Amino acid sequence: MTESPVHHEPPIYRRIADRLRDQILSGALSDGDRLPGENAIMAEYGIARATARQALAVLINEGLAVPRRGSGVYVRLFRPIRRHGSRRLSREQWGQGRAIWDSDTRGRSYTVDEVSIERTPASEQVARVLDCDEVWVRRRRYSVDGRPVQLAVSYFPADLVEGTAVTLPDTGPGGVYARLGDLGYSPVHFTEEVRARMPQPGEASLLGLPAGTPVIIISRLAYAAGGIPIELNEMTLDAASYVLQYDFDA
Amino acid sequence: MTESPVHHEPPIYRRIADRLRDQILSGALSDGDRLPGENAIMAEYGIARATARQALAVLINEGLAVPRRGSGVYVRLFRPIRRHGSRRLSREQWGQGRAIWDSDTRGRSYTVDEVSIERTPASEQVARVLDCDEVWVRRRRYSVDGRPVQLAVSYFPADLVEGTAVTLPDTGPGGVYARLGDLGYSPVHFTEEVRARMPQPGEASLLGLPAGTPVIIISRLAYAAGGIPIELNEMTLDAASYVLQYDFDA
DNA sequence: GTGCGGGACATCTCTAGAGAAATCAATGAT
DNA sequence: ATCATTGATTTCTCTAGAGATGTCCCGCAC
Structure with a gap:
């Protein structure tokens, strides 16, 4: 019986992404705003660069953020x-x-x-x-x-x-x-x-x-x-x- | 004049992804087929695991492949x-x-x-x-x-x-x-x-x-x-x- | 046969570090 | 004032490795 209905806590990168997504969707961050960068996330959560990148990649793949090389990652909203x-x-x-x-x-x-x-x-x-x-x-x-x-x-x-x-x-x-x-x-x-x-x-x-x-x-x-x-x-x-x-x- | 129109060769992970995409879109690989896994790609190109993963991530984010944990990465086609x-x-x-x-x-x-x-x-x-x-x-x-x-x-x-x-x-x-x-x-x-x-x-x-x-x-x-x-x-x-x-x- | 255990194998998560490449602001020369 | 350079900052690419977790199949006990 490995069917333990254990609530696996999501991985760190996903929790960070969830936090940031909330801020975007709640309006705390708006259209062109800059998200915390890799370095900021690394420092804040005490994690490796690759993990911080993974968190940002989630939002980027969801279309909620756009990375600009050498500059930062920015919130992206829709105005169809x-x-x-x-x-x-x-x-x-x-x-x-x-x-x-x-x-x-x-x-x-x-x-x-x-x-x-x-x-x-x-x-x-x-x-x-x-x-x-x-x-x-x-x-x-x-x-x-x-x-x-x-x-x-x-x-x-x-x-x-x-x-x-x-x-x-x-x-x-x-x-x-x-x-x-x-x-x-x-x-x-x-x-x-x-x-x-x-x-x-x-x-x-x-x-x-x-x-x-x-x-x-x-x-x-x-x-x-x-x-x-x-x-x-x-x-x-x-x-x-x-x-x-x-x-x-x- | 840093405006040199140099054709930067795309990074390795992207070239691998391009190769695999071609195989999918050309029909060489079809719907449920299994793609080469991380280990196979690592060995074939002599690259690190993270880089091989990155290549597969491209196809996954394009919706052309679906990863199944513990099993492999599989081609995904549309039958709307x-x-x-x-x-x-x-x-x-x-x-x-x-x-x-x-x-x-x-x-x-x-x-x-x-x-x-x-x-x-x-x-x-x-x-x-x-x-x-x-x-x-x-x-x-x-x-x-x-x-x-x-x-x-x-x-x-x-x-x-x-x-x-x-x-x-x-x-x-x-x-x-x-x-x-x-x-x-x-x-x-x-x-x-x-x-x-x-x-x-x-x-x-x-x-x-x-x-x-x-x-x-x-x-x-x-x-x-x-x-x-x-x-x-x-x-x-x-x-x-x-x-x-x-x-x-x- | 049926079911269970274990091992092989796969993806997933994460660490630590390094150099490349692009951006941006400030500095300095013209 | 305008332009070029320099340096700091940031994302991007990649390496090497480790343990966790899920899948699959084979063989063993029943």
Whole structure:
């Protein structure tokens, strides 16, 4: 019977992390505040450097703190901006349009960088969804106040876009969507798949994500009338920077 | 000019992690497979135990591996199940209803545990959203194949529920929603806010989440006709277990 | 066979120390 | 005033080792 229901006291590094987390979540420490560093923790608890580091690593992996080499470890709070999936509220804005929890877009600059656009053979998955072999791929990066927060990859069926007389990099006024609309391929329906996971190294460096920040991945498929898929948009969002909003009727 | 654009070679632990990640993502290692352990890595690269551990910690924090004490470190892949926000497809199921990426619900048992239901004063945030001072709070836990994957907390305005003759724990056939429907408070509109972050320790232990798994948080607000809020549902999902689906018209 | 014990092996916690690398403020030269 | 350097501080990387704790399997007693 090793089934002794003994309450193992958590290890030191975890208790230190718990203490610090309490201070952060209770508001005793706020956004940019500096946490006690390795040396301070070593001294205060009389432990080795590696153990003090382990305590801080807990908070860093939880996304509550960000280390800055040569400087210190700092509290990190969230100020997500809102992304509307279906924007169709109103009816007194469904409860006066009040956000359930707060978010913040005011006074921020929101910029879009065109990264690349090119024609390539479609991957297996994209081909299956878009029902074509060649696609135009368009990559963008969205930034808020200069910090990148979103990567987007759009896939357009090549045969469909080719009908637009203008080749894709030079789309003319209104962009690709206007040209598609000229051909009668305006989007009338969207499906979105949303998932979240930890970023891969490439995503983390492109978005400048500190440890402990998940990404939200949105796969949006746009359909023209008749159920014809016209765009697959894969978006990778810094989860700390976004809150998604959807609204729909029963 | 310390601005030398020198390409610092990444540290050893990171290169090891990169190698292992490649093997996982390329499919050379698959779902339950065992990764080389601390001792194997120490021997192979001739490094100290702590450094080998650091390499494995990278993958663990990325959610690609799960350590099992006394046993080893194992590859972890995702088999999310689908959660429909607005289920209103059809029109040949919008491209034959095919999922953009794969997910898997077949052959899994999906169970719901009623954890608690009680009447309490509303918190400030809940009071503001639901426009009332007292609420009924209902807590549930959802499991797939015995593993908990979702926690849900529902808030109902107390004054509204009280009109239902039956007190809340004993709602009769059809549950709370049927009783609310009897009073003409059927939900006609929903708003959902979706965000993702790393779990707090309580959430992690309740959901049995290994390191590197974010949670998705859905705040769903249901409105009856006239814009009257009748339920706030706060759901905490294991991000590795879920993919959300929304669909809507332009 | 069933169950129990023990050993091999794995991860986990922690110590002590050292040098590298980045930041930041103060100092000093121009 | 501006710029470069220097030094203190801080995090980062890594070594070497030890004991604790959990898992797994094999063999032994029943």
